[in-house]
Amino acid sequence: MLSKDKLNRINELSKRAKTIGLTKQEEQEQQSLRKEYLQTFRNSFKNQLHNVTVVDENGNDVTPDALKESKISQNKRMH
Structure with missing residues (x-):
């Protein structure tokens, strides 16, 4: 977050x-x-996207593969 100043x-x-x-x-x-x-x-928006899981009406995870891969990639960088 950018400072108020x-x-x-x-x-x-x-x-x-x-x-x-x-x-x-x-x-x-x-x-x-x-x-x-x-x-x-951009960093804030990416972090928000990484906390999203898309679920269809049957309860199945239909999160796009690109987002799943991005989440995995981010987790590897953090550890």
């Missing part, structure tokens, strides 16, 4: 970019913060 800074830079513009340093900071935000979001 970093999220506030992302929003501040975005508003500033729309109004008066950003300096080169601020543009670099904005890109860096956005990259960090996206990486955090």
Whole structure:
């Protein structure tokens, strides 16, 4: 999870970019913060997916093979 301060800074830079513009340093900071935000979001989303099991109406596990393989791969990296 990205800190509240970093999220506030992302929003501040975005508003500033729309109004008066950003300096080169601020543009670099904005890109860096956005990259960090996206990486955090993607990791969080992957973790959520790894906690999903798809079950049909008969109670059979029909989780896609790609997701099952990804879960196994993640578990191997954690151990």
